[in-house]
């Protein structure tokens with residue numbers, strides 16, 4: 001069988017591209033040391049309002065930072081306004097009372113999915129004081145576009 005030079009060239013180029021893509025994925029996996037999530041905490045989604053871990057919603061400030069407890073539901077966050085301090089670690093703990101929601105703090109790296117039955121947790125530091133918009137970035141129903149909250153990062157105390 002006679003395969004023309006250009007056909008061979010395209011076959012080898014395609015093969016090289018596939019090898020390059022697979023290598024990129026493997027190097028990315030190894031380089032970022034991906035592991036299964038280390039924080040898996042479950043909750044009965046029908047009892048989030050009475051669960052002790054979600055009784056004190058909102059920000060609890062400590063000298064070392066803050067913990068913010070939030071319940072997401074169609075189509076709001078409870079509470080809808082959060083105050084934290086700039087420059088200190090803030091740990092967010094969220095769960096959903098109904099369907100899967102998102103929690104994205106616009107303009108920051110604060111972003112998580114909020115899945116019923118699970119507690120989502122992440123810690124971040126806000127260096128710039130100001131008012132941040134929090135939006136739901138997982139489509140959750142007809143009024144999904146109305147689902148938002150306000151995060152107020154206050155300047156460091158003198």
Ligand SMILES: [Cu+2]
Nearest residue numbers: 101136140147
């Ligand atoms: Cu939502």
